[in-house]
Amino acid sequence: MEILMAILIGILFMTATYLMLSKSLLRIIIGTGLLSHGAHLLLLTMGSLKRGAAPLLGEHAEAYVDPLPQALILTAIVISFGVTAFFLVLAYRAYQELGTDNMDRLRGKEGHE
Amino acid sequence: MKTNDVILQTVTKFTLFVIILFSIHLFFAGHYYPGGGFIGGLMTSGAIVLLLLAFDIKTVKAILPIDYIKVIAIGLLFSIGTGAGALILDMPFLTHAFTYVDLPLLGKTSLHTAVLFDTGVFLVVIGVTMTIIQTIGESE
């Protein structure tokens, strides 16, 4: 299972890198989304994958899962949700103001408005 | 852009309440089972987004004249207030208290300050989601 997850995470990172290297701003944002998905899955996998009952409730199950990675992922998801949303709004505003979503044309020289 | 989707609008009028009730259920279930303030809040804002899709921003604003940034602030106040309440009692920040009471109809019920904290989360999530969607949606 871990190996399968590792491959999946690898594919996610690969796609994310590819998308982030492209010129279109929207693709870059999708890339960052995939990157954080990969990171979250990695966090889950690294906390070891196993079957078990929910921790802290009841004391009679054979095995319990580690609650910590789940809590961490939830936090990380909320944060990346917020950042991605902000990034999207910003990209939209930038597109309206600057009239382009091409990163090449967003380069800009110093002191250039 | 004015749309007039009769089917969507009619369905929305019914499902809206189902979704909101379900989100409230999720919110209260969250203490022991999957659910909680974040998920409940997302689902409630999902309901409002459905409303936005079926009608348009102006109509929805007339129905729900809410400043969502204020909703975020109220939610934060709830959460921080719950946490800071512990400071007054000279306990560490965010320490929560709970008790069991027998209520009529409901029977034995546990009361937690964590619920107040979660109410804050619920409001913050609604506020944030709706602010984002309005910001993008308004400029059309």
Add this chain to the structure above:
Amino acid sequence: MNNLIILPILIPLITGVILIFFSKKILAQRWISAISSILTIIAAVLLVNHVYKNGIQTMDVSNWEAPYGITLVSDMLSALLVLTTSVIALAALFYSFKSIGIEREKFYYYPVVNFLLVGVNGAFTTGDIFNLFVFFEVMLMSSYVLMVLGGTKIQLRESIKYILVNVISSALFVIAVAYLYSVVGTLNMAHISVRISEIGNAGIITIIAVLFLIVFGLKGAIFPLYFWLPGSYYAPPAPIMALFGALLTKVGVYSITRTYTLFFYHDAGYTHQLLQILAIMTIIAGVIGAIAYLDIKKIIIYNIIVAVGVILFGVSVLTQESLTGSIFYLIHDMNIKAALFLLVGIIIRITGTSDLDKISGLLHRYPGLGWTFFIAALALAGIPPLSGFAGKLMIVRAGFEVESYVGAGIVLMSSLLVLFSVMKIFIKGFWGAPRAYKGEEDAPVKWLLFGPALLTAFAVLYGVGTEAIYPVISMAAETLANPEIYINAVLKE
């Protein structure tokens, strides 16, 4: 258990929330944020005093005992940095009152600044590696908003790049924490340190150490990861620039210092050597930038990079003396960078340009501004008896002691070149024939000068009173040099 620790985090947080309700009443916003930042300073002073008398203070949030819950830990280093942050925040706020503009003030400027302080103070105080990530994100989210607030074209363009860089580094942070968790199975920093000592010098720990260096290096702008900094910090107005330049990179530097003294000191031959090389390269790259540009903002921005290199060189040497020097220099640099950015902001406000070729003779009309800038510039370069001197002296001496002559020599050389780069501003901008500038009539120079003058006075006191401050700083360095102190205080064994 001590609730004093959380006050520097909680006060700005509550203030920020309350200010949202007053978004249209600017006067109320100014008063509330000024009062709250004074309260934060008081709380921070009490905290420093308390830590000085009673040793490291910890607080288990929501009463979950360490290492199971999130613990806030305030050792001397944290407490001092929190105090410095609060003072800088007050100066920047005072500066903002008359310069940031009604539009920004109405658009939640003060709440966001307060949330930024929550993130910074939280990152300095937390004793949990994942909580550090969360406070990083609070800080970064606020910095995104501050950077784009106002919405000029250059701001939009630069903040896209800034956000992209930081999103990637946040993902790397999560990955690094995931690896660390899979190896040690805990998140409490003191507990991590114990577990790593049990494992000892393992290859995987070294890899994680380097990964953390990349993550914090991106935030702290070390070579070669500083590429985003000159462009991004150039865009926002002066008080925001001061907050960013003084606080954000320093949080990265603090995190490197913390992790490299508390966790990753077992394979110092590799990790600290790497850190040392990168620190030296950072100094060189920063100095080249500071000398090359004729733009006052750029010169000061590149000086941030130089300072990051100097501090990290001290950390990489890893002796008690070098750490003391680094902490001395860290606090000095936060303070003086904020002052310089605000002073540069005043110059730009008066002249309407940041191009040195178009400025001259300011000393004639604005002697107060000129001499404050002069003192701040000398302090930045580390001229005795001002504040930069003691720290640099200790770092260099410690460098020579461990026979790292190249590094120590470069640190020494860099002071000269830094002096040259800021004196360039003084000579070209303040001397020469006075000119007429467009912003001259309405610039409230006296009011604006209050913040930077306060910080410069602080720098002079910090330098003159080195002898008096030394025991406090060496107490902070002692905790860094001996991780057991920190571990025992948190885990209470």
